[in-house]
Amino acid sequence: MTYLFDTVIIILLFFLFASSHSVLAAFDIKKKITEKVGNKIAFYRLFFNVSSIIIFVAIYYISPKPDVQIYDLNFPFDLAILGIQILGVVGFFWAGSYLNMNEFLGINQIKRYYQNNYQVENLDEIHELIIEGPFKYSRHPIYFFSIIILGFRPAMDLFYLVFFLCMLVYFYVGSVYEERNLEKRYGDSYKTYKAKVPRLIPNPFIK
Numbered sequence: 660m661t662y663l664f665d666t667v668i669i670i671l672l673f674f675l676f677a678s679s680h681s682v683l684a685a686f687d688i689k690k691k692i693t694e695k696v697g698n699k700i701a702f703y704r705l706f707f708n709v710s711s712i713i714i715f716v717a718i719y720y721i722s723p724k725p726d727v728q729i730y731d732l733n734f735p736f737d738l739a740i741l742g743i744q745i746l747g748v749v750g751f752f753w754a755g756s757y758l759n760m761n762e763f764l765g766i767n768q769i770k771r772y773y774q775n776n777y778q779v780e781n782l783d784e785i786h787e788l789i790i791e792g793p794f795k796y797s798r799h800p801i802y803f804f805s806i807i808i809l810g811f812r813p814a815m816d817l818f819y820l821v822f823f824l825c826m827l828v829y830f831y832v833g834s835v836y837e838e839r840n841l842e843k844r845y846g847d848s849y850k851t852y853k854a855k856v857p858r859l860i861p862n863p864f865i866k
Contacts, residue, residue, distance in 0.1 A: 672718045674825075675718065676715055679714060700782060701772035703768075704784050706765075728815075729817060732814065740813050744812070747804045750800070767785075788844075790856075793861070831859070
């Protein structure tokens with residue numbers, strides 16, 4: 660019964676993080692904030708990233724850690740799983756290399772603000788529709804490779820399993836909300852891309 664209660668608490672805490680993250684990332688929310696603060700929206704991206712990390716870390720440490728081991732792989736299976744994880748890390752950085760990381764982190768926005776050339780219509784970032792590299796085969800390759808990194812583990816306990824399953828749900832639901840924002844930005848261009856490229860699991864046969 661204690662383990663069930665702990666599991667429910669983990670899920671509820673994760674839901675708290677996911678809800679706050681999704682609300683703060685919503686296109687309409689950022690638009691309303693921009694109407695209030697004008698070009699000071701330039702600071703929003705950095706605030707969003709920092710607050711997300713703080714909330715995530717806080718929830719991770721607050722969550723109960725039930726002492727239940729699901730599995731612990733022995734040699735050589737642990738090395739095989741570790742090898743898959745490493746491939747996931749390589750893929751993650753490959754996908755990340757197609758992003759403007761200074762824009763993603765919120766650094767460029769603040770630079771533009773202090774240079775007095777921030778464009779309010781960009782909201783909190785200059786967004787580009789990326790359909791090259793890994794984005795040619797999956798609409799959300801960073802989510803996909805994150806799942807590989809998080810899911811393939813030589814050892815698994817109850818806390819991490821529940822946390823990982825919550826992450827899976829979040830990646831999927833988050834991608835749905837993210838794509839709604841992208842459709843508002845890019846219209847038919849994104850709809851065409853969406854019809855051709857799978858959401859998460861890459862299709863290497865797309866030309």
